Amino acid sequence: MSNKHKFAELELEEYLATLPEQKNLSGKYKLLPMDSDRIISAGTNSIILTIPEASMVGRILGYRKSVRTHPEHYGLWGFDITKNVESTTRILEEFGFTNVTKLHPYVRTSFNRGVEPNAVFISPDLRENGRNTVQEIAETEFEKLANGRELLAEYEESHRRISGAIKNGLYQADVFAHGYIGSDNKIRYDKAIRNMFFVVKNNYDNTGRLIIEDLDHIVLKKKQSKENLWDQQNPIFPRYASVIFSGH
DSSP: OOHHHHHHHHHHHHHHHTSOEEEETTEEEEEEETTOTTEEEEOSSEEEEEEGGGTEEEEEEOEESOBTTBTTEEEEOOBOOHHHHHHHHHHHHHTTOOOBOOOEEEEEOSSBSSOOOEEEEEEEOTTTTTTEEEEEGGGOOGGGSTTHHHHHHHHHHHHHHHHHHHHTTSEEEEEOOGGGBOTTSOBOHHHHHHTTEEEEEETTTOOEEEEEOOOSSEEEEEOOSSSOOHHHHOTTSOOOEEEOOOOO
């Protein structure tokens, strides 16, 4: 691990140590004020905090959006999905993708819900002090970017490659997030794949580049010849959904 990542760990640890702690029957978690200037985004599954001195960000998977006893706070606990992220990153690199953001995990135990280990994932702050804006695919107005047409074509081709690799039966996709299960109880795989992608917009020349960064809701693995072993391999994280695509 580089000195920069170690410095980021220490900086984030110092901040998290200042947060109050809530305990209940299932464990303990940290209370983060919803108006904290450290918060970059609070998504479906994870919350991203800035680590300003190190110019990095920390992604915490697993948080309560509203704490009953502290309604103006998020509750943080942080599942360790290191093996899942490493598996998905490896598969994407096998597909030939070179734009996957490296997420560096570090294990910590200062908050947990009775489940250890817990982890925070550290990566560069792609905003670069205001030079860039990081956007979700759904929020990106491709027609307004100088290279929007080419970027949209790149995204659609990337999405097709990942979907195709899964649907041909050689790879397996596990989706473990309630946000990707519809009211009909069917899993929204296209949405799960789409939400892996982000666009980094250069605010000076109005161009964008495509990155794969959000890997906390989907796991890509080579198809197993035997029954899916998710529960045995991942005892601390419940499997909400797992399907091997057949191509139909």
